Each structure stands twice: as structure tokens, then as C-alpha cells.
Amino acid sequence: MATAALTGQFVTKIKPVNGAVSIVYTKTASYATDNKSKPNLASYKRGTGGRSSFNGMVATVFGCTGFVGRYVCNKLGKTGTQMILPYRGDFYDAQRLKVCGDLGQVLFTPFDLRDEESIAKAVQHSNVVINLIGRDYETKNFKYNDVHVEGPRRLARICREMGVERFVHLSYLNATDNPTPLVMKTPSGYKVSKFLGECAVREEFPTATILRASDIYGSEDRFLRAFASPLRINGQYMPLYKNGMETIKQPVYVSDVAQGILNAIRDPDTRCQIYQAVGPKRYLLADLVDWFYKLMRKDEKWGYQRYDMKYDPIIFPLKVMLVNLISPAYPFGSLHWEGLEKESTTDVVDNSIPTLEDLGVNLTAMEDQVPWEMKPFRAYQYYMDKIGEFPKPDNPRVQSA
Numbered sequence: 001m002a003t004a005a006l007t008g009q010f011v012t013k014i015k016p017v018n019g020a021v022s023i024v025y026t027k028t029a030s031y032a033t034d035n036k037s038k039p040n041l042a043s044y045k046r047g048t049g050g051r052s053s054f055n056g057m058v059a060t061v062f063g064c065t066g067f068v069g070r071y072v073c074n075k076l077g078k079t080g081t082q083m084i085l086p087y088r089g090d091f092y093d094a095q096r097l098k099v100c101g102d103l104g105q106v107l108f109t110p111f112d113l114r115d116e117e118s119i120a121k122a123v124q125h126s127n128v129v130i131n132l133i134g135r136d137y138e139t140k141n142f143k144y145n146d147v148h149v150e151g152p153r154r155l156a157r158i159c160r161e162m163g164v165e166r167f168v169h170l171s172y173l174n175a176t177d178n179p180t181p182l183v184m185k186t187p188s189g190y191k192v193s194k195f196l197g198e199c200a201v202r203e204e205f206p207t208a209t210i211l212r213a214s215d216i217y218g219s220e221d222r223f224l225r226a227f228a229s230p231l232r233i234n235g236q237y238m239p240l241y242k243n244g245m246e247t248i249k250q251p252v253y254v255s256d257v258a259q260g261i262l263n264a265i266r267d268p269d270t271r272c273q274i275y276q277a278v279g280p281k282r283y284l285l286a287d288l289v290d291w292f293y294k295l296m297r298k299d300e301k302w303g304y305q306r307y308d309m310k311y312d313p314i315i316f317p318l319k320v321m322l323v324n325l326i327s328p329a330y331p332f333g334s335l336h337w338e339g340l341e342k343e344s345t346t347d348v349v350d351n352s353i354p355t356l357e358d359l360g361v362n363l364t365a366m367e368d369q370v371p372w373e374m375k376p377f378r379a380y381q382y383y384m385d386k387i388g389e390f391p392k393p394d395n396p397r398v399q400s401a
Contacts, residue, residue, distance in 0.1 A: 052102045053080035059265070060084040060123045062111075062155060063132030065094050067220060068170065071258035072130060077101035079262070086111035086122040113142075113151045119158050127165040128265050131155050131201075134170065136190070136222060137336050139329050148193035149200055156204035166265050167208040169201045170257075173276060174345050175212065182344045183241050183309065183337065190338045191345075209270045211260060213277035214347045217366075218254030219373065222334045226343070227292050228377040229333030231323060236302070238293070239309035239316050241344035244286030248399055250347040251288075252279040252356070253364040260356040267359070276355045278347065280363040285343075287396040288366075294393035295374040302379065367395045 059076055063069045064085040076083055077100035084107050087094035091108065098106050111118035113133065123129050133155075135147040152169060159167050175194035179187045201208050217223045226232055233239075241247060257277045264270040286306060293304045309316055323335045331339070349355075356363060383389050 050080060051077055051105075054082060054105070055080040057128055057265070058082045058084065058126045059128040059130060060086065060126040061130045061132065062086055062122075063130075063134065063170075064097060066132055066134070067218070067222070068216065068254055068257055069132045070097065071218070071254050072132065072261055073097050073100045073106075075258050075262045077105065081105075083107065084109060084122055084126055086118070088112055113147070113154070116154065116158060119155060120162060123159050123162050123164055128168070129155065129159045129164050129166070130168045130170075130261060130265070132170050136334070136339055136342075137331055138189070138338075144189045144193035145196075148190075148197040152197045153200035153204055156201045156208060160205050166271070167201070167205045168261055168264055169198070169208055169210050170261070170277075171198050171210055171212045173212045173214040173278065173347055173349075174342075179345075181341070183340050188338060188341045190342060207271040209264050209272075210274045211257070211264070211277045212274065212353075213252060213257055214279065215249060215251045215342075216254050216257055216277075217251050217370070217373065221254065221373075222339070223251060224292065224370065224373055225377075226334040226339060227289055228296065228374065229335065231319070231333035231335045234312070234316060234319070236298075236304055238289060238304065238306045239312050240285065240289065240306055241309060241340070243306055243308040244284065244289055246346075247285035247344055248282050248346045249285050249288060250278045250282045250349065251366060252277050253366075253369055256356055256361050256363050259361045260359045263359040263361065270359070274353055275359060276349055276353050278349055278355060280365055282347070282399040283366070283396045284399055291393060291396040292370070292374060295371050296377045297379045297383075297390050299393070 059081050061069055061073055061076070061083060064073055064083075065087060073083060073085065081101070082105045083097075083101055085094055085097055086109050088111060091110075094108055100106055109118070109122050111122050113119075131152055133147060133151055135142060135144065138144055156167055156169075172191065172194040175191050175198060177192060177195050179191040181187055198210055198212075201210065215223045227238075256279075260275065260277055264273075264275070289306065290304075293299060293302075298304050320335055320337060320340070323332050326332070380390070
């Protein structure tokens with residue numbers, strides 16, 4: 001039986017020539033596959049029902065393959081955000097993020113922090129841009145000024161020129177223009193560059209939202225794992241700045257930081273604001289490190305002991321120098337002087353600046369998360385917890401604000 005097709009802008013009708021039955025298909029919207037140069041976002045499903053919905057937000061995440069970036073991408077995908085993920089180097093480093101969102105919601109594009117054309121291409125369709133690019137140590141290709149100052153300045157300027165609505169920048173809690181050296185002989189380039197990066201972002205994108213984070217811990221972090229590394233400890237003796245007795249830390253869980261970023265881009269009142277990403281409690285560094293090693297079943301009976309690193313002017317500095325000479329591009333065990341300087345710095349919280357709690361984040365206590373994070377580093381793994389050879393250690397003492 002022959003058929004005749006009648007097509008129009010909104011109606012396609014397939015009608016049998018001989019017969020009374022016809023099939024009518026009514027097209028309600030134009031889709032991206034209809035030979036159009038730009039997709040019609042109104043044709044996609046909307047709502048915040050989860051990964052299989054589209055909430056109308058298109059976010060570009062710079063630094064998506066980093067420690068914090070993976071958590072941010074996962075939370076964005078959970079709420080139905082379409083993500084554009086710029087990457088440099090091997091694509092397969094970023095490919096694992098494909099499953100953060102539904103089919104077609106996670107897009108990749110190569111970029112270079114010094115290439116303005118690639119940056120503009122990555123943000124041209126986005127209404128939200130998140131900058132998580134950071135570097136704990138310098139390399140021959142990227143110095144602190146390149147990554148923390150000129151890079152954010154370039155990103156913020158291009159985003160403003162491309163009409164991006166929201167820009168979120170992750171900074172450092174103790175960033176300052178004139179830091180006092182602790183274990184180094186010169187002021188920390190990391191702290192100074194982070195401070196100048198904030199100034200550059202606010203100059204180029206005045207409505208940007210900035211999060212100042214303290215030490216961030218979680219899976220694959222560079223805080224807990226730096227202390228757990230066999231390179232950090234000299235046999236059974238742990239060197240700390242002033243024996244850890246004059247450093248107070250307020251570490252924050254990485255998932256809380258990611259949730260704070262998500263809540264910030266949802267709330268228009270967070271424009272032009274600065275938030276402090278800190279944990280719910282403050283601890284003495286000495287108590288924290290003792291607790292970490294007790295969780296790893298390496299207590300005083302094992303031979304663990306802290307000491308002031310100033311009483312070791314030869315062996316420990318020589319170890320740091322050798323580690324950086326052997327691997328200048330990536331310090332093994334996160335052992336480098338800037339990392340030790342950051343580790344020895346007390347977290348100073350300004351009560352006049354809002355925190356993650358003001359963004360509606362329920363903060364995670366270290367006592368609830370760190371024991372699970374330290375399990376892979378435990379000694380005597382063949383001993384079961386139920387038998388009771390290693391009792392649960394007491395939690396670290398909480399310091400007053």
C-alpha cells in the first residue's frame with residue numbers, strides 16, 4: 001500500500017493513499033539534530049530531579065581532574081547540570097568524569113591556561129565558570145604566579161568578556177601579601193600568589209564568589225597522605241615545626257567544599273562575597289598527627305615519637321632536598337618546603353567573613369571521616385578490629401576558637 005507524506009514546520013503527516021487510517025506526528029519543539037547551528041536548550045528536559053534531568057545550568061569547571069574538581073563534578077552531575085570540562089595533557093585523565101552526568105551532559109574540550117582562544121571556546125556556552133586550578137609546588141613550565149595569578153586573571157577577564165553570569169574561584173584561607181616565614185627562609189610564594197590571585201579575580205570579575213579553603217582532606221588528598229607517607233617521617237620519628245605545639249589547624253572535608261561551591265552558584269546573593277571553607281573544629285597539629293598515627297596502629301608502642309624539626313638541621317633538610325632533586329616535577333610523598341610551610345601555618349579564621357555553614361553546608365567532623373581515610377595505611381592489616389588487639393584511639397582534643 002503506497003503512502004503519501006505531508007510535512008510542515010510543526011507537523012509531519014503520513015497518510016495511506018487507500019484507507020481511512022492516518023498517523024499524525026506533531027513536533028512540539030526543535031532539537032539540536034535539526035541542522036541548526038546552536039542547540040535549543042528549551043527543548044531539553046528541565047528540573048532538578050537528578051542526573052537524568054537538566055536544571056538549565058551549563059558549568060565549565062577548570063581544574064576538573066584535580067582533587068576537589070572530581071567532587072565538584074560529581075555534585076554538579078547529581079543535580080542535572082550540563083558540564084564542560086577543559087583538560088590539558090592526556091584525555092584519558094579526564095575521561096573518568098564522563099559518568100558524572102547523564103548521556104550528553106558531560107562534554108570535554110582541550111585547553112591551555114595560556115591560550116585565550118581555547119579558554120573562550122570552553123566558556124562560550126556557559127553561564128557558570130568554576131576555577132579550581134591550583135598548584136602546591138612549582139614546575140619548570142608553571143610557576144606560582146602563572147597558575148595562581150595570571151591564570152585566574154585571564155580566566156576571569158575572558159569570562160566577563162564572554163558574558164558569563166557567575167564565576168567561582170577557590171583560594172587559600174591563609175593567603176596574604178606579606179607572610180611570615182616559618183620553616184622557610186623567605187616568604188611563602190604559595191601564600192603570596194594565592195592572595196594576588198584573589199585580587200586579580202576581583203579586579204577582572206567584580207561579582208565573583210571566592211572561597212578561601214583551609215587544608216582539605218579526603219580520598220587522594222595531600223594533607224592526610226602527606227603525614228602518612230614514609231618519606232615524611234624519619235624512621236619512627238616525626239619532625240614538626242615547634243613540635244606541632246604552636247600550630248592550630250581547622251581542616252575541612254573535600255565533599256563539604258564541593259557542596260559549598262554548588263550552593264554558592266545556586267544562590268544569587270553570593271555574588272561579590274567571600275566565604276571561608278573551614279571545618280567545624282580546631283585542633284592542635286601535634287594532637288592531630290598523634291591521632292593519625294594511632295589510627296594507623298603506629299603509636300608509642302610501635303616507636304612513634306614527635307620532635308621539633310629545628311633539632312634536626314641536617315638529616316631531614318637533606319631528605320627534602322634529595323626528594324626534590326630526584327623528582328623536580330612532582331615531589332614524592334608531597335614532601336617539599338612549601339608544603340611544610342603550609343603544614344606549619346595556623347589557620348586564622350575571620351569572624352566577620354561567612355563560612356560554609358552560611359551557605360547551608362552540614363559540616364563533616366574529622367572524627368567521623370578520618371578513621372576511614374587512614375585505613376589503607378594501617379600497620380598489621382591482618383589483625384581484625386573485632387578481636388580488639390588495637391583499641392580505638394581517643395579523639396584529638398578540640399581547641400577553643
